[in-house]
Amino acid sequence: MDRIRIRGGRPLSGEIVIGGAKNAALPLMAAAMLTEDRLVLSNVPRLADIQTMTALLAQHGLAIEAVGNDGRTISLGGPIRNTEAPYDIVRKMRASFLVLGPLLARAGEARVSLPGGCGIGARPIDLHLKGLEQLGARIVLEGGYIDARVDGRLRGASIVFPFVSVGATENLLMAASLADGRTVLANAAREPEIGDLAACLVAMGARIEGIGSDKLVVDGVDALHGAEHAIIPDRIETGSYACAAAISGGSVFLRHAHQDHLGATLRTLREAGVDIQEQPDGLMVQRLNGLHGTDAMTEPYPGFPTDMQAQFMALMAVAEGASMVTETIFENRFMHVPELNRMGARINVHGASAIVRGVPGLSGAPVMATDLRASLSLILAGLAAKGETMVNRVYHLDRGYEAVEQKLAACGADIERIAG
Numbered sequence: 053m054d055r056i057r058i059r060g061g062r063p064l065s066g067e068i069v070i071g072g073a074k075n076a077a078l079p080l081m082a083a084a085m086l087t088e089d090r091l092v093l094s095n096v097p098r099l100a101d102i103q104t105m106t107a108l109l110a111q112h113g114l115a116i117e118a119v120g121n122d123g124r125t126i127s128l129g130g131p132i133r134n135t136e137a138p139y140d141i142v143r144k145m146r147a148s149f150l151v152l153g154p155l156l157a158r159a160g161e162a163r164v165s166l167p168g169g170c171g172i173g174a175r176p177i178d179l180h181l182k183g184l185e186q187l188g189a190r191i192v193l194e195g196g197y198i199d200a201r202v203d204g205r206l207r208g209a210s211i212v213f214p215f216v217s218v219g220a221t222e223n224l225l226m227a228a229s230l231a232d233g234r235t236v237l238a239n240a241a242r243e244p245e246i247g248d249l250a251a252c253l254v255a256m257g258a259r260i261e262g263i264g265s266d267k268l269v270v271d272g273v274d275a276l277h278g279a280e281h282a283i284i285p286d287r288i289e290t291g292s293y294a295c296a297a298a299i300s301g302g303s304v305f306l307r308h309a310h311q312d313h314l315g316a317t318l319r320t321l322r323e324a325g326v327d328i329q330e331q332p333d334g335l336m337v338q339r340l341n342g343l344h345g346t347d348a349m350t351e352p353y354p355g356f357p358t359d360m361q362a363q364f365m366a367l368m369a370v371a372e373g374a375s376m377v378t379e380t381i382f383e384n385r386f387m388h389v390p391e392l393n394r395m396g397a398r399i400n401v402h403g404a405s406a407i408v409r410g411v412p413g414l415s416g417a418p419v420m421a422t423d424l425r426a427s428l429s430l431i432l433a434g435l436a437a438k439g440e441t442m443v444n445r446v447y448h449l450d451r452g453y454e455a456v457e458q459k460l461a462a463c464g465a466d467i468e469r470i471a472g
């Protein structure tokens with residue numbers, strides 16, 4: 053298993069190009085199953101999760117090909133030949149479950165393995181299933197698989213989510229696009245990745261109103277057609293590298309970063325003393341003075357993202373004063389805390405909150421990455437720490453961050469991947 057070695061203490065300086073958003077790309081790829089025509093997606097990031105989704109869609113029968121030679125544009129299309137999403141793929145990536153809505157809407161049936169839990173919590177899929185049942189699907193659980201069927205087409209319905217779910221909103225939005233009649237999704241998630249999915253569906257001929265709000269109104273159409281769509285920049289990658297610039301005491305230009313999708317993250321970083329300036333085609337991030345303890349609480353968009361919590365906590369570990377970081381989305385998303393503490397951080401967890409008492413410096417240590425965002429928080433800590441940090445189990449990182457070590461090394465970090 054690969055590891056990443058970092059020798060800390062060098063301020064970053066230079067430019068990092070922000071790629072397309074992983075969490076937008078995955079549902080957009082699944083949306084290709086809603087039409088037999090070709091969907092062409094550009095700005096697709098090169099990530100393990102994208103390969104997993106490619107393998108999943110290919111075994112459903114889709115032809116997926118590279119277009120042009122930028123290595124980031126793909127075309128997807130073709131008939132659905134198999135409606136089963138097997139355990140071997142779904143267990144690797146929960147977002148595989150996003151094929152359920154499109155399969156049901158297009159083929160009238162789907163057999164999708166239950167994803168099971170994951171490192172950051174139990175993560176049930178009840179909202180997805182309940183919503184699809186309201187659209188007329190009959191769903192049974194059998195042998196670890198969700199078996200879903202509908203006679204004829206799905207039928208529009210009024211669905212009120214009891215709480216906000218990104219994945220359930222996406223699954224239902226895709227399914228409703230091909231349903232018979234009107235579907236209203238109330239208390240829908242408003243993440244920018246959902247806006248991106250909706251924009252692409254509209255380009256494919258879907259009729260969706262309320263995009264960007266928590267109430268989506270979808271008038272189902274008989275068929276969708278092909279389209280071309282450019283994926284939005286990754287706001288979590290942007291926030292993560294903004295933390296890297298700040299924790300190293302350097303200055304980095306984040307090319308293609310969008311200020312619009314980063315409201316709460318940028319506000320919180322600025323409050324903590326990070327200087328962020330909008331420039332043409334990106335954001336300039338630097339730490340001019342000291343960092344100070346700042347509280348953050350994760351919430352659905354437009355609140356502070358749970359996917360930024362671990363990285364922000366690494367930053368707060370070396371800020372002056374205390375901060376309280378509260379996690380309201382996932383019940384078990386503090387696994388980075390003991391690892392950060394091994395590097396000299398002073399963090400105590402009390403229920404859903406972590407009290408971080410800033411320390412003047414961290415010291416390098418061997419640490420274990422436990423999930424995608426936790427992995428990046430350990431890399432951040434390594435950039436700030438004195439001595440050598442070895443981050444083990446970096447396969448988590450490869451799921452969602454493209455070429456981390458190259459991007460950071462190009463800005464002067466002493467970081468390398470050790471294969472094995």
Ligand code: UD1
Pocket residue numbers: 074075076078146147173174175176177178179180181216217218219220241245358359381382383
């Ligand atoms: C998506 C993101 C993930 C991010 C999360 C929250 C993708 C591929 N992944 O995950 O990076 O951390 O949003 O912003 O876009 N829940 C239920 N029942 C359900 C569905 C969800 O109880 O049927 C719970 C979850 O366990 C969690 C909360 O709702 O506590 C929010 O989860 P959700 O928004 O659905 O996250 P994902 O779509 O899985």
